[in-house]
Amino acid sequence: MRFRFHGRGGQGIKTAGRILGKAAFFEGLFAQDFAIYGAERRGAPITAFVRLSDAPILERGHIFNPSYVLVAAPSLLFDPTVKTLEGMVEGAVLFVNSSREIPILQPKKVHMIFRDVTGLALKYVGKDILSAAMGAVACKLSGTISLQSTVDSVGEELADLGLEPDMIEKNIQLAKECYLCVESVGLSGLSYKPSHKVVEVQYLGEKGIPDLLSVGNTAFRKTGSWRVFTPIIDRNLCTACGICYVYCPESCVSLDEQGYPAVDYDNCKGCLVCAIECPRKAIKTGRESAWS
């Protein structure tokens, strides 16, 4: 079984994978877990991988043919650079952290499950940290890992991270509810036939030099999808003092001719420095509504 987790830095996706790996290990399975986090930071896309088997595992590295894909941040489904659905074939399982069904363009019969585990995390832990939640969901989906092994794994992995006992207990409660909120789905006849034709690389001369001439182009990345909480400016309270504009680290606040601010929601990461700094408390914050 191959699991691929997609989430954002700070959501605990690496730990979710480790919870699954350790729980499988407790069940006596062969397991392998690792995560990829390169340049990206808190809020940026992160991928974690877990392989489970009853025999030694010879595969390593990226999983291109997942049996299960678990998406902690649903906005990633629409990020073309992340490729959340890559390699999913008929019979594979897609879990998305969302309270409502999200229409996903995919021709194959992928089994889709939608649950709002962020809501559960906020209820039990008070933060959008999903290591225990996503780990427990994956354990249950596998169909081979008991609740006991799941709980043991959550306890051990979070203790390794230095969490306080009361916080671990809250996460165990969260894990239990998440384990119960999904049903295991049997995998049927997964067959993956990638098109991996080998080609010859052409010499591109000066164009093959890693210089960037297209400067100031990161706005295409649309980091607005990183946001969990959204700043909302109340024009009735705003005095156009410009402080939110000055302190936005990301140049995401612009001022109109009268000096009133507007937020670039395509790119605002939701750090909320503007909300804290606003002297009139004219910037409210709300949970990103699209997925809750």
Next chain:
Amino acid sequence: MVLKMLTGSQAVAWAARLARVDYIPAYPITPQTEIIEILSEWVRKGEMEAIFVQMESEHSLFTAAGTAAATGARVFTATSSQGLLYGFEMLYSIAGWRAPLVLVNVARAVAAPITLEPDHNDVLAARDSGFLQFHAENVQEALDLVLFAYRVAEDHRVLLPAIVNIDGFHLSFTRERVELPEQSFVDEFLPEYNPVNPIRASEPVAKGIPVLIPPLYSFFKYQMHMASRNALNVFREAAKDFEKLFSRTYAPVEEYMVEDADTVIVMSNSFASAGKQAVSALREEGHKVGLLKIRLFRPFPTDDIIKSLRGKKCVVVIDQNISVGKGGIMCPEIAEALYHLEDRPRVILPVIAGLGGKSISLEEFRYAVRVAERLASLKAGPDGPLLLFREDEAILVESLLKTASGG
């Protein structure tokens, strides 16, 4: 054209001056110092219009050299041995930036133990960095190869930095008769540097940025390889132009009595002169011996090597370096070039000689040739590299060890 008695250091300094370099960042290390002393003096006297800046380390010196070349200046610098290794990470960076500058390495064996005389472990450590490598045998070649290096490195089909290697003491401090080229001829041979994506106000550019996508990294690295392979033909083109202007020329390899030889010694750099002398002596003794000198080491001139060595009975590769635990660095590359030939040499003998500047005598060359020929007649292969070391040297070592141990 003027004839002069010049050291290798003076010759490469002249080459930099004739190439009208813009920028010379420097840091002193024996035996490279004479080069930067001369250049700094010329700049201070106003005889060269360039900036000379003394940096605080080779690491910084390479960084400044690389960014200046990427900004659009023609850059010259020089180092040696530990200095090359101290700045080593930047060699890969400069090559990856595709910044064509010329670095003279004055070869000196690498510590520990620390020493001053040459072998090629320093320059060959840079083998995989992406720098082109030109290896000079004599002072004239040292001067000319610096001009070649600029011409090839700056060519837009190539755009890679270059190292010109000259052996410490044996070339750097040795004076020989040199034809000093006319400035106007050099100007004709070497067009002005035309940088790609230089740094300037009107066209912002981002350079050296991380490439974190594995296929993209793979792509860019292989582009460098293909650019380096292009340098072989660019070198040959340059050689034709050079010959028209200066009535002498260079190929990626040089044959010495190879044509009818049964056994060919392969060498590079200044000790190849001693090799040629030994070949002449062995010829007089009736051995059909020749010598192939590798002048362009990166890109590796596989085709030229095949052309010279196919059908020979024995090849003796004298590596003036040692990859500890394996043997010479050059020998496996020569063997790989010849392996697929039907008429490949029967024996390729790996030989280690001249480490730390140890001389190689006629007797040692003769010994190596005999070992190779005996293996050929026995249809056997070598056990491992052969170290050329003489009885008089063994006695010397023994007595020095005795002194050291207080015995």
Next chain:
Amino acid sequence: MSVTKYRTIKDVPREEFLVPGTPLCAGCGALLVMRLFHKALGGDVVWVNAAGCITLMATFPYTPLRSSWFYTAMPSAPAGAQGIRDALDILIKKGKLDPSENLKVVVITGDGAASDIGLQSTSGAIHRGLDFFYLCVDNEAYGNTGFQASSSSPIGSGTATTKPTPLYPMGNVLPKKDLFEIWRSHKPPYVATISPSHVVDALRKVEKALNFKGPKLFLALCPCPTGWGMEPSESVKLARLAVEAGIWPLKEAVYGEVTHTYIPLKRRPVEDYLKAQRRFAHLFKPVKNEGIIAEIQRQVDEYWSKVER
């Protein structure tokens, strides 16, 4: 030099040189400093970078900067600046480049590059009188590799390599290296500390530095939500608290002569600053370590006693 363009926060220049969409953490103090610094510098800039968090603002094929960028290597960004400055100078002098193509050369590094691996290169560049700006965004650890201690990490802080344990209850036992004084000892034209919270102060300092030829060095304390353990929204608040507690003095030195540009009238207790961050949590839990907190307060008080005298 007596007249400044920057009187209030309203005077912050509107032109943006950094577009949104960087891959840096939400609430990154370093990014805010860089954005404001660029506004004060104006355009025609080439940034020369050493390995650090900021390196990752540009990853192929994206960069948020509208100006030029050159990532060099961790130890030698100032040397990279030397090469660019010298190349531009000689090309202009030789008539190969139009003077309108000239650029301001600005080094940007984290504290690890500035105080540890790149200190030699910085010292060399200052000593040579290189005409450049240096902006060190100091988040007090190697943030890019997961927040290990640097020589800029403050005493008592927990980092990935100075975790508090029963054997080492205070976490980091070494003092923060005084980079301001190390730089100042070279007597460059201009050295200053800045904070992302005190924007007008920072802009005025860049404005002043623009008048000098030679090394102009800036040290900015940059809150790091990820490494410091606080909410991204509190970045500027923490930076302000550091200034108000006297932990981060705002000052400048012109040819070595120090002036404090802001003296907090009544300093906040350092405890307020420490307890707001997870990296100091071990000083308060499970039992409050009064001794270490008092020692940190004593060091701050001692510093200011010399300033105020």
